[in-house]
Amino acid sequence: MGKTAVVLFNMGGPDSLEAVEPFLFNLFNDKAIIGAPWPIRPLLAKLISSRRAPVAKEIYRQIGGASPILRETKAQASALEFALGEGFKVFVAMRYWHPFTAETVAAVKAWGADRVVLLPLYPQFSTTTNRSSLRAWAAQAAKAKLNLPTESICCYPAQAGLIAAMAELVRAGLSKASAHGRPRVLFSAHGLPQGVVDRGDPYPMHVEMTARAVVSASGLDDLDWGVCYQSRVGPLKWIGPATEDELARAGADKVPVVVVPIAFVSEHSETLVELDIEYRHRAGSLGIPAYIRVPTVSAHPAFIEGLAELVRNPAQAHGRACSAIGRSCLWKEEP
Numbered sequence: 001m002g003k004t005a006v007v008l009f010n011m012g013g014p015d016s017l018e019a020v021e022p023f024l025f026n027l028f029n030d031k032a033i034i035g036a037p038w039p040i041r042p043l044l045a046k047l048i049s050s051r052r053a054p055v056a057k058e059i060y061r062q063i064g065g066a067s068p069i070l071r072e073t074k075a076q077a078s079a080l081e082f083a084l085g086e087g088f089k090v091f092v093a094m095r096y097w098h099p100f101t102a103e104t105v106a107a108v109k110a111w112g113a114d115r116v117v118l119l120p121l122y123p124q125f126s127t128t129t130n131r132s133s134l135r136a137w138a139a140q141a142a143k144a145k146l147n148l149p150t151e152s153i154c155c156y157p158a159q160a161g162l163i164a165a166m167a168e169l170v171r172a173g174l175s176k177a178s179a180h181g182r183p184r185v186l187f188s189a190h191g192l193p194q195g196v197v198d199r200g201d202p203y204p205m206h207v208e209m210t211a212r213a214v215v216s217a218s219g220l221d222d223l224d225w226g227v228c229y230q231s232r233v234g235p236l237k238w239i240g241p242a243t244e245d246e247l248a249r250a251g252a253d254k255v256p257v258v259v260v261p262i263a264f265v266s267e268h269s270e271t272l273v274e275l276d277i278e279y280r281h282r283a284g285s286l287g288i289p290a291y292i293r294v295p296t297v298s299a300h301p302a303f304i305e306g307l308a309e310l311v312r313n314p315a316q317a318h319g320r321a322c323s324a325i326g327r328s329c330l331w332k333e334e335p
């Protein structure tokens with residue numbers, strides 16, 4: 001039996017407060033995040049990361065001085081490896097902190113894989129996340145002369161296991177919130193600069209796809225729900241509506257809210273600080289009758305089984321996601 005290396009991609013996060021600034025530098029020095037050419041991009045990245053570091057350090061200080069994203073991703077990797085069984089080994093490659101792509105390429109090579117399946121832990125395709133990780137892999141694999149048959153899963157915004165796991169978590173959140181009135185579900189996704197979307201990034205369409213699929217799977221026809229975007233950084237215009245504005249609307253309407261992280265599949269600073277501390281506090285001051293935050297799918301068995309399905313049949317992902325919205329997922333196109 002052959003040996004398949006499955007590589008899970010995620011962003012990564014600082015493992016100490018000292019790592020916050022270099023992590024931010026790596027993020028802003030990514031061409032997918034700041035398009036400026038060399039040497040302007042690293043200069044800008046240096047400037048922005050040093051300015052952002054104090055705010056970001058304060059965020060990570062509130063969750064013990066480090067991001068839990070690697071621990072969460074490793075738990076998903078172990079669960080997936082178990083679900084796939086013999087012949088598969090699941091690796092993790094982070095884009096902006098350890099284990100970096102080059103480290104994982106070396107580990108896959110050392111294991112002696114016969115083929116590779118690349119699986120971004122971002123269900124909705126974005127040039128800033130999925131494409132950035134897939135391209136980083138291609139570059140590092142070429143550098144390390146790792147020439148193996150490789151399948152790339154672009155995205156899976158309506159994958160059955162993902163949707164089943166989210167729908168179950170949403171139903172549990174709704175039943176808690178219902179004691180306080182008729183709840184509104186806010187599907188909150190990480191935002192993107194408007195310019196990225198204007199250049200053809202399909203991410204918001206994929207986010208809508210996920211939200212609609214969860215609503216239909218939750219079996220509640222008259223559900224009050226909407227999609228919104230959190231985590232804006234920098235002075236540019238970002239896509240909306242902003243989660244903060246949707247909270248203000250819920251406050252004015254006096255409805256309980258069920259907040260669902262829809263683009264994150266594991267817990268980290270944006271869920272544990274932004275959603276659980278900042279927005280919860282804001283909801284209190286806005287007079288929202290109840291604020292229920294739904295957990296991320298993490299290692300939910302239905303989600304892990306969904307990932308295993310994708311690995312067994314990588315071709316289904318693009319067909320169901322990108323072609324469903326009539327758009328290319330862009331990852332094979334030139335920058």
Ligand SMILES: C=CC1=C(C)c2cc3[nH]c(cc4nc(cc5[nH]c(cc1n2)c(C)c5CCC(=O)O)C(CCC(=O)O)=C4C)c(C)c3C=C
Nearest residue numbers: 011012013056067069126128129190192233263268269270
């Ligand atoms: C400035 C541009 C950014 C874009 C575009 C962006 C896209 C994007 N990011 C995620 C997921 C995550 N982002 C996280 C942290 C984070 N993201 C940015 C900036 C952009 N992200 C910054 C500056 C930071 C650091 C924290 C901060 O300073 O506020 C994380 C959390 C990492 C962790 O804590 O472990 C995730 C996850 C997606 C899905 C996305 C586009 C679709």
Ligand SMILES: [Fe+2]
Nearest residue numbers: 011190191231
């Ligand atoms: Fe981000």
Ligand SMILES: [Fe+2]
Nearest residue numbers: 154318322329
């Ligand atoms: Fe695709």
